[in-house]
Amino acid sequence: MKYNRIPVTLKVNRQTKNADIRTADTLLDVLRENFGLTGSKPGCLNGDCGSCTVLIDGCPMKSCIMLGLEAAGREIVTVEGLRGSPVQRAFIENNAFQCGYCTPGFIMNIEGLIRKHPDADDAVIEEWLQSNICRCTSYQEIKAAVYAVLGKETREDHK
Numbered sequence: 001m002k003y004n005r006i007p008v009t010l011k012v013n014r015q016t017k018n019a020d021i022r023t024a025d026t027l028l029d030v031l032r033e034n035f036g037l038t039g040s041k042p043g044c045l046n047g048d049c050g051s052c053t054v055l056i057d058g059c060p061m062k063s064c065i066m067l068g069l070e071a072a073g074r075e076i077v078t079v080e081g082l083r084g085s086p087v088q089r090a091f092i093e094n095n096a097f098q099c100g101y102c103t104p105g106f107i108m109n110i111e112g113l114i115r116k117h118p119d120a121d122d123a124v125i126e127e128w129l130q131s132n133i134c135r136c137t138s139y140q141e142i143k144a145a146v147y148a149v150l151g152k153e154t155r156e157d158h159k
Helices: 027-034 084-093 103-118 122-129 142-150
Strands: 006-012 014-023 054-055 059-062 074-079
Touching: 006 027, 014 027, 054 103, 059 103, 084 103, 084 142, 103 122, 103 142, 122 142
Parallel strands: 006 074
Antiparallel strands: 006 014, 054 059, 054 074
């Protein structure tokens, strides 16, 4: 069966990109299949795990539940667009990953957190971390990375 495709122009990582997509294509599919941006990972494909998180106009969005067409006219940032960012460095310095599959989604979510709440307290950090799932780690290293990028001491620093 041949699917009708329509042209779409998206602004991704400060670059204008064009693609012919199906109206049913998710943003995750468009990013990975049309633009080769594979940092966003397919996990649950229903918005639960957060491994596909990107920034849309500076806010974290799970790209598996957003249509590619909905992203037209919006500013999209993927993990590839944050290469060398303070959040990425904090994840590396705090060993905040094991298998790494969820890491891009966490990095994008935390980037959104620091943009929206640069003075986030423990409650806000806990709330934001709940939108992503990691099956490999205890989250302590991830929390340490968040605290590091926010320039805060962790609770463990006081022991």
